[in-house]
Amino acid sequence: MLFKRKALALAAWLVLCGGALQAQDGKMELSVEKIMRDPKWIGISPSNIFWSEDGKKIYFNWNPEGNRKDSLYSVSADGKNIRKVSAQERRSLPSPFGRYxxxxxxxxxxxxxxxxxxxxxxxxxxxxxxxxxxxxxxxxxxxxxxxxxxxxxxxxxxxxxxxxxxxLTDFKKGVKPAEGEPKDPQRVWLREQQKELLQIVREREADKEAAKKQQKADTPKRPKEIYTSNKSVDNIVLSPDEQFITYRLVNRPKNARIAIVPDFVTSSGYTEDINTRTKVGDAQATYEFFVYDTRRDTTFAVTMKDIAGIYEQPAYLQTQAAKDGSDKAGAEKAAKQEMRSTTIFGPFWSDNGKNAVVVARSNDNKDRWILKLNPATGALTLLDRQRDEAWINGPGISYGAGDIGWMPDNENVWFHSEESGYSHLYTVNVNSGKKKALTSGKFEVSNVRMSDDKKHWYFIANKVHPGEQHFYRMPLQGGEMVQLTTMTGAHEVELSPDEKKLAVRYSYSNKPWELFVMDNKKGAKPRQVTESLTKEFKSYNWREPEVISFKASDGVDVYARLYKPKNAVANGPAVIFVHGAGYLQNAHKWWSNYFREYMFHNFLADNGYTVLDIDYRGSAGYGRDVRTGIYQFMGGKDLSDHVDGAKLLVDKYNVDPKRIGIYGGSYGGFITLMAMFTQPDVFAAGAALRSVTDWAHYNHGYTSNILNTPYTDSLAYAKSSPIYYAEGLKGALLMCHGMVDTNVHFQDIVRLSQRLIELGKDNWELAVYPVEDHGFVEPASWTDEYKRIYKLFEQNLKK
Structure with a gap:
């Protein structure tokens, strides 16, 4: 009897710690230790694919031998003769990047x-x-x-x-030195007196002037010296006729305070400080755009002062002014007097060299303008304005200039816009201002390029399903989108130089990325080139998570990945996973960047858990309204989507409402904290990894777009930051954080820990990882972290 109790205790300990024995049928049985090993145990997929310049070979990084680093491989255009590239050949190869x-x-x-x-x-x-x-x-x-x-x-x-x-340019730091002696009135009088009284002085001064003129005449023409004070120069562009050189001056604030992250485990034995970033709302770099006219040997600034919308302040500021009780008309008038700060990108010149456009973005990121530039005068003419009271973003748009170029007629510019609610391809005529949508529908277009013969577009779109990415060809003026790829999943495509072949990196939900080759025509059959997976990885029957959708409480369709246990029990436990990054997609049909979590979800399902992985509000792939659904309130609709997901688990998948856990990293850790603090009756346990605990301490670029700044929109930060809700904690909370996290600083979790201590909470624990940054690297760290997560769920969600 004693032996039996010891055996049962040992088995329970193995399960609790993620350990597992080999399955009797010879198939691999999962454990946390196996999942979190160096990813080489899975097999390393091909990456960084590019064609040789003659189109006879495809090059790619690969590691089928499981070495410490990937090597360069090549394969013929027909998918045959795969081989490792020698070091000598690799060094002799031209860069895959360049200009033709x-x-x-x-x-x-x-x-x-x-x-x-x-x-x-x-x-x-x-x-x-x-x-x-x-x-x-x-x-x-x-x-x-x-x-x-x-x-x-x-x-x-x-x-x-x-x-x-x-x-062609001579930019110099500092201020231009003063020429000659200071023009002191007394000294000027003495010099003039000398020349008036003494002939020798007059003659020598005349000789000096003549020598200076001769030296200037004999010296080859040099570019104008342009002094930049303490500013740096970037975005230098030469016009096709070489008369104009445009550039930006970047003013980086001296008073910006950089947050320090201490590194404790170092080779020196001393704690070393890492300089990271400012915090949101701190002073940021500003940009000025200039034209250098080489023929006139002069420079001048390009200003946005006459462009529509440049004085239009964001709606939240106008609303706050009205709430403050100030005179609305007076507030609006005062606001219009202040020109908003912008950054100008480009110019982008037409192929015939006659037209140029620039892209300007307001630094509050609520406006993007496409403008025609007259380089001789600096005049700007508005072609398109996209305004979003949340923030401008989306595929092909991003935070810079975005994807933009010229049509063959040299009069129309193509670009992306979310005007319809989804990122689509548009053109605008630089003379008439006429705009045309080339694609439309409830899907997104990305990775756009024009065919070499200027007759077609090639691009990626998720038209078939939000969770699939296919490669399309379309006539240049719009029309039928011809789907060239057919395998369910995602495709990353590189066209051969003659555009007759496609090198395709493809993956499916349970199949990591592999390289395929196919002809560039509809219905062509892809040929698999690489086989990267190990026998060990293939010995497990990896689930194809079902991609489902459900209605959120406000009627919006929410997509999710569902993992079901093979032998589900009535009123079983469930775990909801929250992906990170905010603007990212994970409820899709291709191999996830969260591959460790994917394997962990298989392990959880093997052990009786139903797992739901939700593309909550703020996720990529679903258009503008989903993308901006978190504006001014992170932890609002993004969290309610998870609460609605928990209800779905109970109503449809026979899950016990008292046995639902939640976990995630980065943004996922933030949502986990908000869930545990504000929805304590929905989630019994949560694991918050590398979590943002207070958005006022995160970076400026990401946070200011969504929540504005703490000084101007303090209510948005208070509503969105878990540290303000910590007193609501009821369930079991695990927090894990790397101590050298340069993205979400360790200070974040330390401040929250102190808050929990002061509130007298004792149902939480903090696990720290001394050598880890934001993205963990060491298998030992991954293993320790996920053993703790599994233990948390086993102890709090199992009966």
């Missing part, structure tokens, strides 16, 4: 800080520069007789025919 001439028989690129010119037919590369300094951003001049490049924040050209180098 119009005929696409030459390419210029940077490699190891030097510039190279490649003749594609012969495969021979000519080294243009060979210096200890870095030269970058090479491109062909409009007449294709020179190569332009940057060095030390200045613009140079290299003449292809004779090798002559010319410096």
């Amino acid at each position: 001439n119009r005929a696409e028989n030459k390419k210029v690129y940077e490699k190891s800080g030097d510039i190279f010119l490649l003749d594609i037919k012969s495969g021979k590369a000519q080294q243009v520069t060979n210096t200890s300094e870095r030269e970058s951003s090479p491109s062909f001049s409009h007449d294709e007789k020179k190569i332009a490049y940057l060095k030390d924040s200045n613009l140079y050209t290299w003449n292809i025919a004779n090798g002559q180098v010319a410096q």
Whole structure:
């Protein structure tokens, strides 16, 4: 009897710690230790795929042997003759990135800080520069007789025919020195008296002036010295006729305070400080846009002062002014007098060199303008304005200029916009201002490129299903979208140089990424090139999580991944997983970036848990309204989506409402905290990993778009930050955090811990990881963290 009790205790301990014995049928049985090993045990998928310049080979990084690092491999265009590339061949390869001439028989690129010119037919590369300094951003001049490049924040050209180098800009730090002696009235009088009284003085002064004029005449023309004070220079662009050089001056605030993260486990034995970032609302860099007219030898600023919307303050500020009881008309008038800060990107020149457009974004990120630029005068003409009272973003739009280019007629510009509620492809005529939508529907378009013959578009779209990504071809002026890929899942596609073949990186829900080759035509059959998975990984029958949708309490469709136990019991336990990043998608049909969590969910299902993985409000892939559903209230609709998911589990999947847990990392950790603090009767246990606990302590770029700034919108921060709700904790809470997290600082979790201590809470614990940043690296850390998570659920969700 004693032996039996010891055996049962040992078995319970193995389960509790994530341990497991080999299944009797020879198939692998999962355990936390197995899942969280170095990912090489799964097999390393191919990545960084690119074609050789002649289109005969496909290159990619791969590691089928499980070495410490990936190696470069190649395969012929027909998917045969796969081999490892030698170190000598790899070093001789041109960079896959670069710029082509119009005929696409030459390419210029940077490699190891030097510039190279490649003749594609012969495969021979000519080294243009060979210096200890870095030269970058090479491109062909409009007449294709020179190569332009940057060095030390200045613009140079290299003449292809004779090798002559010319410096086109001369940006200098500091203030221009004063010329000559100070113009003191007394000294000026003395100088004039000397010249009036003494002939020798007059003659020598005349000789000096003549020598200066001769020296100036003999000196080759140099670019204008442009002093930038304490500002830095970026975004230097040469016009096709080489008359105009546009650039930005970046003013980085001196008073911005940088948060410090201490690193305790170091090779020196001393604690070392890591400089990270400012906190939201702190002073940020500002940008000024200039034109340098080389013929007139003058510079001038380009201003947005006459552009529609530049004085229109965000709606939340106008609302606050009205609530404060101030005179509305007076408040609006005062607001319109202050021009909003903007950043200008570009210009982007038409192929014929006659037209240029820039993209401007307000630094509060609520407006994006596409504008025609007259470089001779600096005048801007509005072509398109997209305003979003939340923030501008979406596929092809992002936080910079976004995807933009010229149509073959040199009069229409193509770009992305969320005007319809989904990111789609548009054109606008720079002369008439006429705008046209080329794609439409309740799906998103991304990764757009024009065919070399200028007759078609190629792009990725999730038209079939929000959780699928397929490759399409479409006529240049819009029309039928021809779906070229057919396998359910996601496709990352690289076109061959002649556009006859597709190199496709493909994956499915339970199948990691592999390389395929197929013809560029509808109905073509893809041929698998790589087989990356290990026998051990394939020995387990990995689930295909069902992608479902349900109605949220406000009627919106919410998508989720569902993992069901093989032998579900009545009133069983359930776990809800919350993906991180906020603007990210995980309820899809391809191999997840959260592959460890995917395997853990299989393990949980094996042990009787139903698992739900929700694409909550704020997730990518579903259009503007879902993306901005968290504006001014993180922990609002994004959390209620999880509460609605818990209700779905109870109503439809026979889950006990008292046995639901929740966990996630980063944004997922934040939602977990909000769930445990504000919905304590819904979630019995939660594991919050690397969590934001107070948004006022996160970075500016991400947070200010969603919550504005703490000073201007303090209510949004108070509503959205878990630290304000900590007194609501009832269930069991596990918090895990890396101590050298440079994204969500360890300070975040320390402050919340102190808050919980002061509130007298004792149903929580904090696990710290001394050598981990935001994304864990060490298998031992992953294992320890997930053994604790599993233990939390076993102890609090199992009867």
